[in-house]
Amino acid sequence: MFTPRISARVRAIKISATKEMPMIAAKVGGCVSLGQGVPSFATPSLVAEAVLRELAANPAAGKYSLQPGLLDLRRAVSDLIAREKGFAPDPDSEVAITVGAMEALLCAVCALVDRGDEVLVPEPFYPSHVEQIVMAEGKAVLTPLRRSDWGLDVAALRAAVTPRTRAMLISSPHNPTGAVFAEADLRAAAELAIEKDLAIICDDTYDYLSYDAPAFSLAQIPEVRDRLVGVGSFSKRYALTGWRVGFFYAPAGLMAEMLKVHDCTAICAPTPSQHAALAALHAPESMCLEFKDELRKRRDLACARLDALAPIVSYVRPAGAFYVMARFHLPEGREMSSRELAVRFIHEAKVITVPGDAFGPGGASSLRLSFGAAEEELNEAFDRIEGWVRREFGK
Numbered sequence: 082m083f084t085p086r087i088s089a090r091v092r093a094i095k096i097s098a099t100k101e102m103p104m105i106a107a108k109v110g111g112c113v114s115l116g117q118g119v120p121s122f123a124t125p126s127l128v129a130e131a132v133l134r135e136l137a138a139n140p141a142a143g144k145y146s147l148q149p150g151l152l153d154l155r156r157a158v159s160d161l162i163a164r165e166k167g168f169a170p171d172p173d174s175e176v177a178i179t180v181g182a183m184e185a186l187l188c189a190v191c192a193l194v195d196r197g198d199e200v201l202v203p204e205p206f207y208p209s210h211v212e213q214i215v216m217a218e219g220k221a222v223l224t225p226l227r228r229s230d231w232g233l234d235v236a237a238l239r240a241a242v243t244p245r246t247r248a249m250l251i252s253s254p255h256n257p258t259g260a261v262f263a264e265a266d267l268r269a270a271a272e273l274a275i276e277k278d279l280a281i282i283c284d285d286t287y288d289y290l291s292y293d294a295p296a297f298s299l300a301q302i303p304e305v306r307d308r309l310v311g312v313g314s315f316s317k318r319y320a321l322t323g324w325r326v327g328f329f330y331a332p333a334g335l336m337a338e339m340l341k342v343h344d345c346t347a348i349c350a351p352t353p354s355q356h357a358a359l360a361a362l363h364a365p366e367s368m369c370l371e372f373k374d375e376l377r378k379r380r381d382l383a384c385a386r387l388d389a390l391a392p393i394v395s396y397v398r399p400a401g402a403f404y405v406m407a408r409f410h411l412p413e414g415r416e417m418s419s420r421e422l423a424v425r426f427i428h429e430a431k432v433i434t435v436p437g438d439a440f441g442p443g444g445a446s447s448l449r450l451s452f453g454a455a456e457e458e459l460n461e462a463f464d465r466i467e468g469w470v471r472r473e474f475g476k
């Protein structure tokens with residue numbers, strides 16, 4: 082029998098715990114999920130209808146698009162960036178449509194990272210950021226976020242720079258902490274990137290989902306645009322996770338290199354999904370405002386339910402995205418790893434969460450909870466957690 086020899090590159094990476102926990106839960110059955118980052122909303126009907134119309138009327142809608150994406154969509158993305166980041170990338174040479182933000186990130190990492198190159202990644206981190214760097218044979222250098230508020234610690238970034246540092250990968254609003262980084266800290270990080278001549282990968286997947294004030298992005302700083310790859314997603318803002326469509330913008334020279342990766346991994350983003358993205362961009366603003374308002378209410382609900390679990394649980398109130406890191410302070414002698422806790426939650430409380438240590442040392446003793454689920458499901462999950470905590474610790 083043939084035994085494939087798996088490449089060292091792939092042996093070095095793993096499937097993220099976000100996806101592993103639902104697989105364990107599927108065997109247990111009857112679980113409610115605070116796990117994966119999926120907003121509960123269905124595809125907006127005006128998006129679904131626009132795609133059906135397009136497929137019926139336009140034979141090209143079911144075929145490959147141009148490799149960087151439909152020109153109309155690239156134009157619409159450029160308009161969006163102009164409105165929100167203050168400059169309009171050239172739709173012809175500086176914008177491409179990808180298979181989700183994930184593929185855009187992969188294009189950026191493959192184009193920028195050579196074997197042994199270091200990329201600064203604030204920690205707790207989004208696991209796929211690190212896995213992509215490892216897959217490119219680079220080194221993700223983890224720099225801790227401030228533990229008090231999960232803010233961007235620019236002194237920690239600075240201390241981690243070496244002659245091998247090539248880039249920083251910054252994402253705000255942030256997964257898994259829900260932090261929205263302060264403008265002053267992002268400006269200081271931009272200055273560091275200029276001073277040390279680093280590229281910036283700016284993952285703005287959650288940029289719209291900032292509940293208390295608009296999120297500032299590194300992409301809004303003109304001085305770093307020549308070194309910045311901006312990454313965007315239709316998944317969260319428009320509730321289109323399954324359509325797998327995102328985008329990146331970058332200076333034309335870098336873009337041309339990134340497109341080589343895009344070509345040999347995906348050819349193009351799925352064309353029907355590009356039509357979905359175009360319809361979403363043309364939809365009235367009220368559509369995504371409603372999603373955002375609903376998620377803000379769910380954030381408040383999740384925080385209120387967590388408050389009721391004090392002092393066993395503490396957390397930093399998330400200002401964006403739809404995650405909160407819930408830290409468990411277990412009684413002495415009852416400590417367990419976050420993975421053990423997450424697995425026990427699945428078996429004994431029938432609630433899916435993600436173990437915090439999957440996101441780096443800052444996630445130890447914590448579970449990442451997503452509040453993307455509908456209110457009823459959130460309440461059910463927290464009722465179960467509360468019951469488990471009471472049974473286990475007599476709280």
Ligand SMILES: Cc1ncc(COP(=O)(O)O)c(C=O)c1O
Nearest residue numbers: 181182183207256286314316327
């Ligand atoms: C920080 C971050 N970046 C990128 C992605 C991938 O998004 P997409 O669905 O657009 O590929 C996610 C998904 O959860 C994410 O949390």
